[in-house]
Amino acid sequence: MAADPREDDLPSKPPVWNDPRIRALVFQIVIVVAVSAFGYYLFDNTLTNLQKRGITTGFGFLDSQASFGIIQTLVEYSETSTYGRTFIVGLLNTLLVSGLGIALATLLGFVIGIARLSSNWLIAKLAAAYVELFRNIPLLLQIFFWYFAVLRALPSPRQSYDLGGAVFLNLRGLYLPRPLFEPGFGYVFAALVAAIAGSMFIARWARRRQEATGQQFHTIYTSIGLILGLPLLAFLATGAPLAWELPELRGFNFQGGIPVIPELSALLVALSIYTAAFIAEIVRAGILAVSQGQTEAAHALGLRPGLTLRLVIIPQAMRVIIPPLTSQYLNLTKNSSLATAIGYPDLVSVFAGTTLNQTGQAVEVIAMTMGVYLTISLVISLLMNWYNKRKTLVER
Secondary structure, three states, X not given: OOOOOOHHHOOOOOOHHHOHHHHHHHHHHHHHHHHHHHHHHHHHHHHHHHHHOOOOOOOHHHHOEOOOOOOOXXXXXXXXXXXXXXXXXXXXXXXXXXXXXXXXXXXXXXXXXXXXXOOOHHHHHHHXXXXXXXXXXXXXXXXXXXXHHHHHHOOOHHHOEEEOOOEEEEOOEEEEXXXXXXXXXXXXXXXXXXXXXXXXXXXXXXXXHHHXXXXXXXXXXXHHXXXXXHHHHHHHHOOOOEEEEOOEEEOOEEEOOEEEOHHHHHHHHHHHHHHHHHHHHHHHHHHHOOOHHHHHHHHHOOOOHHHHHHHHHHHHHHHHHHHHHHHHHHHHHHHHHHHHHOOOOOHHHXXXXXXXXXXXXXXXXXXXXXXXXXXXHHHHHHHHHHHHHHHOOOOO
16 A cells, blocks of 8 residues: 655645736736726716816717608607607618628528539639629728619609509619508418418428438428418408508609618618628638538439538538628628718717717717627627537537
């Protein structure tokens, strides 16, 4: 039996001032205290300067009347509304253009990215030209191009482009028919929700059936038929409870319908096309990261190129695509603040611009605006990280 080591044989402890753990803890405390002191200095200095200039602080200005109009609002708003309402209008407009931009850029980016790897020489070269053209031109210039060179060159309202007497396009914007939902349309909406839930159930059942028996079931055609057919049956059974309000030219402009202002169109097109060029390269790199042997193995099993891409290549490439794709979503959201250059009423334009100039509450307005963009970015990162974790390869 071995004897216990004597205390004299154990290595001696280093002095307290030379202990790496204690030294690291002291440095962290010093840094936290220094950063906190610097922050307090900035805060106190700002309050002192504001008091010297007679500027009041606080968020009471949000209840004051704004007294200015906004050309596009997703909620009820007028010149008698408060600055708090202005904040909500700007926030919703920012979310609108960011959400639509992310959807369109993702769809276009995936198509262009796959087209870059096409065996067709012309398609591959056109996709490469698209990427090199749009990702190397500053986004602000592209916004100016679509707004001033394309949309501002459209005809006046009296010479509008007409599509079936229901859709009109002119320099004032795009005018679409507005749906008017009548009593009973809720059954159609409920049928749509039931159809989507049924499609998800069928997809899970088909996957389990294929894993158990190897037999495939065409869920795409079934889901399309279910999602389109079931609401249509409910729509006809309830007596077609839907009417349309068509835009009509009255005086110098169109009234009624759903107007899409040219500022929104120009910003949305520029953001989508610009970001899609980067997403296309991310998709191309993700597909190339998948081993060629996977494609050869899929072809050896008899899968056609389309099924090989959808069932074998893309699912594996997504593990590479998702992290950089998250960065592009964040960039698109933050780049939407360039809307102020063409007058689109986003958060920066109507709140950090007009509201700040009228109230002088620079600290509160800028802090709220920065807080909104920070929150949106963190939410996007959280959702994409959750999706990335679901797609991560689980090793045994």
